[in-house]
Amino acid sequence: MTDKQLLKKLEKDKDSGLSLIIDLYSGLLYKIAANVILPIGTYEDIEECVSDSFLAFYGEIERLDLEKASIKAYLALITKRKAIDALRRLKASASLTENAETAEGEVTPDFSLDYDRKVLLWGALKSLGEPDTTIITRKYLLGETAADIARTMNMSEGAVQKRIERGRQKLKLELGGVFNG
Numbered sequence: 706m707t708d709k710q711l712l713k714k715l716e717k718d719k720d721s722g723l724s725l726i727i728d729l730y731s732g733l734l735y736k737i738a739a740n741v742i743l744p745i746g747t748y749e750d751i752e753e754c755v756s757d758s759f760l761a762f763y764g765e766i767e768r769l770d771l772e773k774a775s776i777k778a779y780l781a782l783i784t785k786r787k788a789i790d791a792l793r794r795l796k797a798s799a800s801l802t803e804n805a806e807t808a809e810g811e812v813t814p815d816f817s818l819d820y821d822r823k824v825l826l827w828g829a830l831k832s833l834g835e836p837d838t839t840i841i842t843r844k845y846l847l848g849e850t851a852a853d854i855a856r857t858m859n860m861s862e863g864a865v866q867k868r869i870e871r872g873r874q875k876l877k878l879e880l881g882g883v884f885n886g
Contacts, residue, residue, distance in 0.1 A: 726776065735752075735755055751788075754788050761783050825880065
């Protein structure tokens with residue numbers, strides 16, 4: 706379906722047109738947002754960013770000029786900007802929390818990862834390559850079972866379990882003692 710056809714569908718029926726655009730581009734937008742936000746953000750932050758991007762796009766449909774860029778390009782740009790804004794908010798929030806804890810002088814156990822360790826972990830995850838990065842992310846960050854992952858990725862459950870096992874071994878070797886305190 707071309708961009709012009711998509712816009713016509715949006716003009717006729719905004720709900721089904723937007724639903725189609727979401728189906729077509731949510732994977733791309735999720736990846737764009739994750740690449741910006743994930744070092745310090747959560748998957749909820751990414752989902753919020755993608756939702757905000759579609760909402761912003763929906764609000765700007767009348768100003769959309771297909772001579773300048775495609776729908777995909779508009780969505781990608783909006784998402785990149787929203788993700789950068791989200792990252793700024795997350796960094797500001799993290800520094801405020803850090804300052805408040807220091808000001809109180811009280812030591813409380815913190816099970817969240819600091820920025821540097823998140824960057825290391827994300828880099829190590831990305832170095833696994835696909836589909837291992839996706840499998841490990843779904844298993845340990847999204848809490849999906851091996852059976853669910855196998856079903857969505859069209860793989861056998863045994864293959865997914867083996868990739869999880871190998872991925873964990875690679876991460877353990879690559880990260881060494883970084884997360885052992």
